[in-house]
Amino acid sequence: MRNSLVKFGQAIKLPGLSFGLAFTLTGLIIAFSDAKVLSKIGSPLTFIKSAVATAGNAYLALFQGSIFDINLTKGHNFFQGFYPLSETIVISTPLILTGLSVALAFKSGLFNIGAQGQFIFGAIGASYVGFHFHLPIVIHVIAAALAGMVLAAIWGGAVGLLKAKTGAHEVILTIMMNYIAGYFILWTLKTSQFLRPGRIDPIAPEVNQSARLPLLAGANLRIHAGIFIALAAAVFVWWLLTKTTIGYKFRSVGANSAASKTAGISVPFVLTATMAICGALAGLGGAVQVLGSEHALNADIAGSFGFDAITVALLGRAQPLGTVFAALLFGALHAGGRTMQSSTGVPLDIVLVTQALIVLFIAAPTFVRFVFRLKKINSSAGLTSKGWNG
Amino acid sequence: MSLELRGITKTFGSFTANDAINLRVETGQIHAILGENGAGKSTLMNIVYGLLKADSGEILVDEKAVNITEPSDALSAGIGMVHQHFMLIPVFTVAENIVLGHEKSGKFGALDIETARLAIKEVSKDFGFEVNPDAIVETLPVGIQQKVEIIRALIYEAKVLILDEPTAVLTPQETDELLKTMRELKAKGTSIIFITHKLREVREVADQITIIRRGKVVGAVSPQTSEGELASLMVGRAVDLAPEKVKHEIGSPILVAKDLTVRNTLGAAVVNKVNFHVSAGEVLAVAGVQGNGQSELARALINLEDHIEGSILLDDKEISGASIYDSLHAGIAFIPESRELDGLVGSFSIAENLILDLHDQAPYANGIMLSAGVVMAEAEKRAKEFDIRAQSVSDAVSTLSGGNKQKVVIARELSRPVKVLVASQPTRGLDVGSIEFVHERILAERDAGRGVILFSTELDEVMALADRIAVMYRGEILDIVDSNVTREELGLLMAGVAAKKASA
Numbered sequence: 001m002r003n004s005l006v007k008f009g010q011a012i013k014l015p016g017l018s019f020g021l022a023f024t025l026t027g028l029i030i031a032f033s034d035a036k037v038l039s040k041i042g043s044p045l046t047f048i049k050s051a052v053a054t055a056g057n058a059y060l061a062l063f064q065g066s067i068f069d070i071n072l073t074k075g076h077n078f079f080q081g082f083y084p085l086s087e088t089i090v091i092s093t094p095l096i097l098t099g100l101s102v103a104l105a106f107k108s109g110l111f112n113i114g115a116q117g118q119f120i121f122g123a124i125g126a127s128y129v130g131f132h133f134h135l136p137i138v139i140h141v142i143a144a145a146l147a148g149m150v151l152a153a154i155w156g157g158a159v160g161l162l163k164a165k166t167g168a169h170e171v172i173l174t175i176m177m178n179y180i181a182g183y184f185i186l187w188t189l190k191t192s193q194f195l196r197p198g199r200i201d202p203i204a205p206e207v208n209q210s211a212r213l214p215l216l217a218g219a220n221l222r223i224h225a226g227i228f229i230a231l232a233a234a235v236f237v238w239w240l241l242t243k244t245t246i247g248y249k250f251r252s253v254g255a256n257s258a259a260s261k262t263a264g265i266s267v268p269f270v271l272t273a274t275m276a277i278c279g280a281l282a283g284l285g286g287a288v289q290v291l292g293s294e295h296a297l298n299a300d301i302a303g304s305f306g307f308d309a310i311t312v313a314l315l316g317r318a319q320p321l322g323t324v325f326a327a328l329l330f331g332a333l334h335a336g337g338r339t340m341q342s343s344t345g346v347p348l349d350i351v352l353v354t355q356a357l358i359v360l361f362i363a364a365p366t367f368v369r370f371v372f373r374l375k376k377i378n379s380s381a382g383l384t385s386k387g388w389n390g
Numbered sequence: 391m392s393l394e395l396r397g398i399t400k401t402f403g404s405f406t407a408n409d410a411i412n413l414r415v416e417t418g419q420i421h422a423i424l425g426e427n428g429a430g431k432s433t434l435m436n437i438v439y440g441l442l443k444a445d446s447g448e449i450l451v452d453e454k455a456v457n458i459t460e461p462s463d464a465l466s467a468g469i470g471m472v473h474q475h476f477m478l479i480p481v482f483t484v485a486e487n488i489v490l491g492h493e494k495s496g497k498f499g500a501l502d503i504e505t506a507r508l509a510i511k512e513v514s515k516d517f518g519f520e521v522n523p524d525a526i527v528e529t530l531p532v533g534i535q536q537k538v539e540i541i542r543a544l545i546y547e548a549k550v551l552i553l554d555e556p557t558a559v560l561t562p563q564e565t566d567e568l569l570k571t572m573r574e575l576k577a578k579g580t581s582i583i584f585i586t587h588k589l590r591e592v593r594e595v596a597d598q599i600t601i602i603r604r605g606k607v608v609g610a611v612s613p614q615t616s617e618g619e620l621a622s623l624m625v626g627r628a629v630d631l632a633p634e635k636v637k638h639e640i641g642s643p644i645l646v647a648k649d650l651t652v653r654n655t656l657g658a659a660v661v662n663k664v665n666f667h668v669s670a671g672e673v674l675a676v677a678g679v680q681g682n683g684q685s686e687l688a689r690a691l692i693n694l695e696d697h698i699e700g701s702i703l704l705d706d707k708e709i710s711g712a713s714i715y716d717s718l719h720a721g722i723a724f725i726p727e728s729r730e731l732d733g734l735v736g737s738f739s740i741a742e743n744l745i746l747d748l749h750d751q752a753p754y755a756n757g758i759m760l761s762a763g764v765v766m767a768e769a770e771k772r773a774k775e776f777d778i779r780a781q782s783v784s785d786a787v788s789t790l791s792g793g794n795k796q797k798v799v800i801a802r803e804l805s806r807p808v809k810v811l812v813a814s815q816p817t818r819g820l821d822v823g824s825i826e827f828v829h830e831r832i833l834a835e836r837d838a839g840r841g842v843i844l845f846s847t848e849l850d851e852v853m854a855l856a857d858r859i860a861v862m863y864r865g866e867i868l869d870i871v872d873s874n875v876t877r878e879e880l881g882l883l884m885a886g887v888a889a890k891k892a893s894a
Contacts, residue, residue, distance in 0.1 A: 244758045245750040252746065256735040262694060262726050263746035263802075264715035 015315065015322075018361030018368050019329075026354040027055035030346055058346045065339025066332035079217060084335055086223035090293050092331030094119070096230035097285030098309030099316060099323040100237050101156075101278040105170075106318040107241055108274040109254035114159060114174025115282040116306025117181030121155045122148035122283025124188055126290045127297035130207025132193075140210040141291060145229075148287030149280040155181070156279020157272050164268030170275070178306070186299055194297065204297035213292040226292035231324065233281060238320040240277075250274055282306065311359050330355065391452055391468055391549035391581060392416050393438075398447035400433055407433040409605040410447070415550060415581050415598075420572055422584045422596035422613075426624055426821035427791050430605040431585045435552050438583075439471045440464045451550075470548025472539040474555040480528035485510060487527055488542050509545050517544075517574050533564030540571065550581045557591055558819055562849060562884075563679060569595045587624065587821050589617040590850065625823045640857065641670030644841040645691075645722075645810045646703040650710075652686045653697035660686045662865040663700070668810065668841035673832065675844045675856035676867075679884050683865040684845045685727055688814040691843070692717040692724045705809060718747055721809035725799055725816045727845075729792075733799040736788035740780055741769035743787045744802050768805075776801040777827065793824025800831055810841040817851060829855060849877060 031037050031051035040047045064071075066088045073081040098115040105112035126148035135143055159173045188194050189202035196205045213224040241247035252260045253270040261267050285305060290297055312330055316322030337351030361368050368374070393415040400408040407430045415421040425431045436442040438449060440458040448455050456467045464471070478487050489506045496502040510523040519537050527535060536556060543551055553572075557565045572582055572595055586592060592599055593613045601609040601623045609623045621629040645668050652661035661683040668674040678684050689695050691702060693714050702710040709717050718724065726732035734743050745754050745765055753764045769783040776797045780790060787798055796816065803811070813832060817825040832855060836842050846852050852859055853873065860870045861883040868883055 243760060243762075245755045245760055246758060248742070248749050248760055252735050252738065252742075252749075255737045256731075258732050259735050259746065261714065262692075262724065262732040264713070264718045265746070266713070266715065 011317075011319075011322075013374075014365055014368060015317070015362060017372055017374075018365075019358055021361050021368060021371060022354055022357035023059070025357055026350060027059070029353060030055045030058045030350060054344075058340055058344050058350070061340040061343045061346070062333075062336035062351075064336070064343075066336030069339075076220070080220060082217075083221055084339070086217065086221040087335040088328065088331045089227050090222045090224070090331075091334050092327045093224075093226040093230045093292065094285040094289045094305045095308060095312055095327040095330055096227075096324050097233055097288065098282045098305050099312035099327045100233055100320060101282035101285070102309045102313035103316060103318040103320065103323045104237055104241070104250070104281065105274060105278045106313060107254050108250040108270060109257065110160075110163075110271070110274060110278075111171050112156075112159075112174060112275070112278050113171055113310065114156060114177050114306070115278070115285075115309040116302055116304075117174070117178040118152040118156045118279040118282035119286040119289075119302045119306045120181040120185050121279075122152040122286030123290045123297055123301045124148070124185060124286075125151035125283070126211075126287035127204050127207060128194070130211035130291060131205040131296075134208060135210060137210045140208065141213060144207065144211045144291055145284060145287040148290075149283045152283020152286065153276040153280040156282070157276030159279075160272035160275030161268075163275075164271040182302075185297075185301070189297065189299060196296070202299045206296045207291060211291055212295060213288065222293055224292040226288035229284065229288055230327075233284060234320040234324050237281070241320075246273065282309070311355065315359060315362050329358075393469070393550045393581060393583075394450040394453070395434070395438065396448050396450065398434060398437060398444050398449075400430075400437060400442065400444050406605050408437070408444070411602070411605075411607055413600055413607070415583055417581055418576050418579045419597045420576055420582045420584055420595055422586060422592040422599045423602060424587060424589075424592055424599055424620060424624055425602035426587060426823060427793065427819075428821075429602045429624075431602055432554060433605075434602070435471065435554055435583065435585060438464065438469060439552060465546055465548070468547060468549035469552065470543030470546060470550070471552040472536065472543060472554065472556060474558060476535055476539055478527050478535060478538060481526065483524050483526055484521060484530075484538050484541075485523040487538060488523075488545060492546070506545075510541055513541050513544050516578070517571065519571070531564070533560055533567060536560070536564075536568065537571070540575075544575075544580075548580070550583065551575065552583045552585070554585045555587075556584070557586060557588060562847065562881075565591065589620050589822075592620065593617065621822050624821075629822055629826055638671055638837055639839075640672045641839060643667040644670045644705055645843070646701075647691075648701040648703070650687070650690060650698070650700035650702065652683070652690045652695045653699075654686075655696070657697075660865050661690065664862075664865075664867045666860055666867060666870060668843050670809075670839045670841055671836055672857045673836050673842040673844055673855050674870075675846060675852040675859045675873075676862055677846065677849070677852045677859055677880060677884060678862035680847050682862045684847075684862050685814065687862070688724075688727065688812055688843075688845045691812050692722050694724075719806065721807060723803035723806065723808040723811045725796075725803055725811070725813040727814040727818070729795050729799050734787050734795060737786055739784045740773065740778060740787055740790070740798055741765050741783040743798050744769050744772055744783075744805070746802060747806065748802075772801040772805065776831075791824075793820050793827070796820060796824060796828060800828065804831070804835070808835070808840055810843065811835050812843045812845075814845040815847065816844070817846075817848065825851075849880060852880070853877070 031054050034054050037047065037050045037054050040050050065084050067085050068081050069084055070081055072083050098119055101115045101118065102112050126144040129144040129147040155177065159170055159177065162168050162173055163170050186202060189204060194204045196203050213226050216223045216225060241251060249265050249270050252265060253267055257267050286302065289301060294301060308330055312326040313323055315326035333351045333355060337348045340346050341348045395411060395413040398408050398411040411434060423431050433442060437444045440460045440463050443459060449458055451467050458464050458467060479490065485503050485506045488510060489503060494502045494505065507523040510521060514521050519541065521534060521537055521541060527538065556568055560568060569591065575582060584596060596613045599611050599613060600607055603624060603626055647664060647666050649663045649665060650661060651659050651663055654660050664687065666674065676684055676687065686695055690698050693712055698710060700710060701708060704720055704722065707720065709720050730736065735746065748754055749760065754761055766783065773783050778794050778797045778801065780794065787795060816828050820828065832842055832844065844855060856873045858870055859873060859875065859880065861868045861880065863884065863886045
């Protein structure tokens with residue numbers, strides 16, 4: 001137990017420090033980009049005070065926008081103060097699923113840029129089954145989610161199959177297939193099957209009540225049961241990778257495909273199966289987004305969930321638990337950024353800067369070690385994707 | 391120029407890699423440093439070359455103490471080094487590689503490559519090298535690439551040349567060539583420190599031999615010392631270098647290859663219509679100079695090559711065209727040429743590597759679930775049986791020494807029901823102790839009635855283990871001879887001279 005605590009501590013040390021470093025730097029940027037603060041540069045003491053206050057206020061707003069805001073409890077019950085946390089989780093839920101999709105691919109030595117397209121197909125499948133059919137509750141949700149996952153698994157699996165059979169690189173394949181998916185959804189929404197009666201803009205009918213994921217904390221908060229699906233998916237990925245023979249094959253091919261092949265493991269099978277499961281995970285993200293929070297398919301359904309997923313998976317070091325935490329962090333930054341902009345005037349873009357800095361420091365561990373004078377610990381558990389020649 | 395090391399000590403944590411090492415290399419002397427992998431040879435040389443810093447001790451050049459903290463200090467003190475893994479940029483020409491790190495610019499800042507070209511030609515003439523300064527390095531054979539490294543050291547006026555395991559990557563011919571070069575360098579007054587664990591080469595070329603074991607100098611002997619003595623000094627116990635050929639029963643043919651052809655991706659036949667068989671209880675060695683199709687033939691036997699024609703009968707069952715999985719499970723154990731690349735998953739634990747082929751079969755798997763307990767328990771057993779030395783079977787295999795890595799591969803491959811063992815260069819890069827172990831295992835398999843096909847470029851190994859020897863030349867089996875053939879006859883066959891059957 002103690003051993004695993006130490007291990008856990010070592011595992012989060014570097015991301016934690018990168019995180020702290022990024023927030024410190026962002027604080028400086030916030031302070032120095034504020035005209036009021038800069039006007040006091042003549043007297044150092046007031047300048048520092050004012051700088052700390054400005055950055056502090058911005059971070060307070062970030063917190064209020066992502067975790068808890070006491071002001072929201074006035075006139076409501078205490079729970080309403082957690083509205084920001086609910087928003088954070090709503091944004092994080094699909095991100096966990098797309099993040100897991102990218103993380104699992106990393107473990108098999110694949111770079112899945114295609115979570116975006118897989119997400120779109122998941123959303124399309126779930127939406128269609130959701131509004132077109134009338135099924136009993138529970139069964140309807142499951143059917144809709146499964147439809148999305150199957151479509152996305154085929155979409156993702158095709159990449160694995162193409163790579164296995166033709167040697168085409170998955171990065172190029174997935175990027176191109178993202179384009180196809182992006183335009184396919186636009187076309188789909190214009191078809192008579194998907195066009196909402198009485199509307200001419202690209203939006204599908206709302207899914208039936210029976211197909212919606214239940215809300216978890218009443219009608220005032222948007223948090224829905226999708227978070228449990230996402231967490232279950234994380235457990236599933238962990239279980240798959242560490243406990244099953246399939247996961248063993250995935251990791252083995254990811255770490256050394258030549259040795260795996262020599263020992264009789266079918267590399268084409270692993271490539272196809274990995275990409276199909278990755279597709280299903282990202283597709284489940286799309287399904288959850290439709291069935292849980294959006295309820296209707298629209299052209300922007302995927303937002304940047306598929307692309308942020310890459311960052312999330314990298315930040316989480318391609319570990320399931322790490323990916324969950326990274327997705328929650330990103331959800332919090334997204335949710336809090338809006339409040340920060342509206343209440344302190346610090347632009348939303350600052351949040352993107354913070355995100356970028358966190359990733360930058362994660363990607364440059366040597367630099368963080370240098371800043372904090374850390375000795376190199378055994379970090380062999382890195383990512384196994386091998387870039388262009390993989 | 392003479393080089394002397396006095397009391398060099400280097401520790402890594404609690405591990406003492408070099409323990410008060412004293413060494414003296416005279417002008418124009420070839421001084422061999424002999425030791426097993428991990429004995430501390432490379433650490434010592436990295437200290438001399440300034441890549442590592444010693445905890446204590448001093449380095450004297452021509453009786454004067456010098457302070458070497460980085461490679462440039464070593465270079466200016468006249469010490470050059472040719473690393474085991476070449477420090478060359480493959481897509482650059484020879485001349486470009488040689489000016490690397492010493493670039494001088496001419497008019498308008500243009501790179502002055504002409505001076506280097508002239509220098510290369512001069513050094514090549516002095517030492518009888520044939521190296522074209524304009525050749526792209528990656529197109530050159532390994533032996534020539536090594537000469538480029540040597541030329542680089544000579545151009546920057548190395549008076550003491552450190553050669554770190556220089557023959558590990560060379561074919562027998564290239565090795566002979568290198569030994570010749572070393573004698574020429576010596577004749578011109580260059581001192582050479584020759585690091586190796588190959589006894590034959592040491593005895594052939596060295597003037598003085600220092601033996602290092604576990605970080606300590608355990609012997610300073612002359613090249614007249616017998617191989618057996620050298621080996622036992624190196625390993626610390628008596629070593630059986632050439633296992634005695636006991637009489638053994640040879641059964642009926644168990645693997646028969648008929649008109650086997652392997653094509654590369656361009657469609658050229660790298661193995662061309664070869665026919666051979668191996669019988670139960672027999673070792674068939676496939677000898678030949680590296681690159682004559684042996685690697686491809688070995689891989690083809692488990693269908694690891696993509697374009698295979700012809701027939702492979704294992705116990706009268708056709709396996710040509712089967713999947714790799716089916717070939718392995720039909721009863722072929724396969725020790726691949728490169729254990730790091732094709733044999734092991736470096737980041738996996740020893741236990742995980744031991745089930746690479748069997749992970750989805752009982753008792754290691756229960757349905758789709760891995761049985762972690764069984765995997766660990768079996769790994770402990772194998773580690774004991776095959777003497778895999780590690781703190782725990784959960785250690786990553788990449789942390790093991792070459793010998794222990796190979797033991798993991800062998801342990802895995804022999805844990806299936808095996809009819810034929812295909813071993814491709816099974817002792818390449820291993821130390822004496824590990825080679826002995828591998829040889830014993832191979833003979834044990836033979837004695838247990840399995841057929842063994844041993845692919846090896848080491849003549850000693852081939853002659854010591856084989857019952858019959860097939861010699862490959864340019865993708866064809868030139869001849870299959872009895873094991874009482876002489877080295878000279880084998881050498882001729884390997885060079886492509888199929889005069890007549892050396893022994894019929």
